[in-house]
Amino acid sequence: MSRFLLLLTVVLGLVPTVARAALRVVTTVPDLAAIARAVGGDRVTVQSLALPTQDPHFVDARPSLVLDLNRADLLLAVGLELEVGWLGTLQTGARNARIQSGGRGFLDCSRLVERLGVPAGRVDRSMGDIHPGGNPHYLYDPRAAMRVARGIAERLGELDPEGKAAYAAGLQRFTSELEAARAGWEKRLASLRGMPLVTYHESFPYLASWLGFQTVAFIEPKPGIPPNPSHVAQVISLARSRQVRLVLQESYYPDTTVRLVADKVGAQFVRIPAGTDVRAGQSYREHIEEIVTLLERALKAKETP
Known part of the structure; x- marks a missing residue:
């Protein structure tokens, strides 16, 4: 090898490879973060605004959360007014047109599921914390989670067309694992x-x-x-x-x-447990397994004389 080629090889080896920038996904709750991470794989970075220990109806709109949304490419929300008391303030403060309601970078995941608990007739505050569009706690049902995962994969593919195949593979893997686990959960x-x-x-x-x-x-x-x-x-x-x-x-x-x-x-x-502990590496499937195990133990404890 000539001196020139040797020098060129060394120089190129010192130049850092420019990596593809991952899509920055921010979710309102940890369950959505876990699903997005499973579907998106290494093509996305994901974080949740709420912690699994927090009531998602009441999240403190801290400045750090505004910064997270300012950088986001996609915001995933539960919808059905679960986050009505705090998310709008964060979206406005973020000054990020991508993730405003109605934008390509905003996905109301409640539009992907069959809603339960839609009140009939007029709704007012005397009835308590009623959600006019339906009950927002649909992520306790893995069947709804699979519908949400499909919607997330589709939106990720729209924002990152080169990653469509990867998102389809992530969706398939997530769905297959959850379907297999669901059969066992229902039996137990x-x-x-x-x-x-x-x-x-x-x-x-x-x-x-x-x-x-x-x-x-x-x-x-x-x-x-x-x-x-x-x-x-x-x-x-x-x-x-x-x-x-x-x-x-x-x-x-x-x-x-x-x-x-x-x-x-x-x-x-x-x-x-109210949400997936994504910061500890827990998956959505592991979160539902935790709930099923707690219910199973309670049933067995009650059956024991």
Whole structure:
């Protein structure tokens, strides 16, 4: 090799390779982040504005979140007014035309699923925290998650046409793994079908639709309204008459009252993890597995004399 070619080889070896810039995806909740990461693979960077320990109805619109959105190529939202109290402020402050509502870089994922809990007639604040478009907690149902994943893959492909094949492969992998796991989950929780349950908030209609249990009472007298002693007494009486065996609550709510109800009824209290712990590397499938395991253990504990 000539001196010139040798020198050229050395110089080129010192020049850093220009990597393809990954699409920057920001999501409102961790479950959407986990799904986007599974579909997008190494062609995306993903972060969630809310933590799995936070109530997504109430997220502090911190300046750091504005900066995250300023740099985002795609914003994924749950929709159905789950984030109505905080997301709009962040979008405005971000000064990023891509991720404003209606833009190519904004995806309201509720448009991808079959909505439950759409109220009939007029809705007003006296009814509590009612969502006029339907219940927003659809990500507890893996069937809805698969529909969301398809929509995310399609939008990623629109923003990054060169990555369409990679996103299709990521979608296929995510869907196949989730479908295989779902069959096992349904078998393990078959005894839940038709079972009467009590929940704290109206958080689980999609979970109930998937697993077949019946929610007979809510510990909140109205959505978002803290329980009072009179209503709690009514819930306990009804739960006893219906022989309720499980009481469910999302992990970000205080649990003193719920544990009291479960104890008075003689039911198992199940504290449901509210979101995928994406920062710890948890996948959406692992998150649902965690929920299924908790329900399974509670059922077995109640069956044990």
